Amino acid sequence: MMEFRHITSGYPGRTVLSDVSLTVPRGKITALIGPNGCGKSTLLNTAGGLIKPSAGEILLDGRPLPSYKRRELARLMALLPQSRELPRLTVERLAAFGRYPHGDMQSAKGQIEESLRRAGAWELRHRELRELSGGERQRAYIAMALCQDSELLLLDEPTTYLDIGQKNQVMELVRDLNVQGRTILAVLHDLPLAFMYSDYVALMESGKLTAFGTPDEVRESAAKAFGVKQALVTLEGREQIIFY
Numbered sequence: 234m235m236e237f238r239h240i241t242s243g244y245p246g247r248t249v250l251s252d253v254s255l256t257v258p259r260g261k262i263t264a265l266i267g268p269n270g271c272g273k274s275t276l277l278n279t280a281g282g283l284i285k286p287s288a289g290e291i292l293l294d295g296r297p298l299p300s301y302k303r304r305e306l307a308r309l310m311a312l313l314p315q316s317r318e319l320p321r322l323t324v325e326r327l328a329a330f331g332r333y334p335h336g337d338m339q340s341a342k343g344q345i346e347e348s349l350r351r352a353g354a355w356e357l358r359h360r361e362l363r364e365l366s367g368g369e370r371q372r373a374y375i376a377m378a379l380c381q382d383s384e385l386l387l388l389d390e391p392t393t394y395l396d397i398g399q400k401n402q403v404m405e406l407v408r409d410l411n412v413q414g415r416t417i418l419a420v421l422h423d424l425p426l427a428f429m430y431s432d433y434v435a436l437m438e439s440g441k442l443t444a445f446g447t448p449d450e451v452r453e454s455a456a457k458a459f460g461v462k463q464a465l466v467t468l469e470g471r472e473q474i475i476f477y
């Protein structure tokens with residue numbers, strides 16, 4: 234679905250990613266993990282078109298990103314970045330902005346309602362974003378991404394600020410979206426969660442992709458990268474990877 238070919242990217246005077254190649258499999262959940270500052274957000278923002286790579290190219294459905302028109306791209310992929318602005322908007326209005334690429338912000342009432350409900354933000358719809366807790370804001374932004382209704386979702390830490398129950402709820406929602414055919418690339422800091430919910434794990438260290446594979450294939454490299462241990466345990470009859 235999305236292919237990174239030899240991407241070098243970063244900020245003025247600072248190269249963060251060097252020669253990163255990665256194929257994000259269609260219809261799967263891929264978790265992007267790695268120690269703080271290794272370049273996960275930079276990779277996601279480069280994929281989302283917020284940062285222009287200085288070398289290499291990114292293909293979406295086989296076509297280079299710059300060949301897409303903005304709206305066309307927004308219909309194909311939604312990016313939920315880590316640092317989010319807090320515009321003076323209600324939750325409902327923010328969600329409606331997800332319809333902007335489709336040109337039906339006013340008329341897509343049913344879709345907006347459904348997205349708010351699925352993200353658990355329906356009760357919050359008349360509240361101002363600025364007045365919400367971190368977790369409530371998170372749900373509002375997820376509702377906007379759902380409204381955009383794109384096949385590829387790029388999520389930068391969708392579970393930040395959420396308590397453990399809500400983290401699981403958001404990941405269940407991500408899984409539901411995936412079951413309906415969406416491709417997900419998500420930066421996840423919570424390792425057990427990343428390993429439990431993803432089909433593939435991409436591990437980054439110091440601006441490079443150092444491992445890619447199924448959770449089972451990557452667990453050992455991941456533990457090393459974070460300087461922890463890992464083990465496969467059976468909980469309620471299901472195998473799970475734990476880090477300690």
Ligand SMILES: Nc1ncnc2c1ncn2[C@@H]1O[C@H](COP(=O)(O)OP(=O)(O)OP(=O)(O)O)[C@@H](O)[C@H]1O
Pocket residue numbers: 244245247249267268269270271272273274275276
């Ligand atoms: N706007 C910016 N200008 C300059 N350098 C930046 C900018 N944003 C991030 N960086 C630097 O780029 C490097 C990678 O940052 P990035 O946010 O991509 O890492 P990350 O893996 O997502 O980190 P975290 O796990 O802490 O969220 C860091 O050294 C960071 O200081």
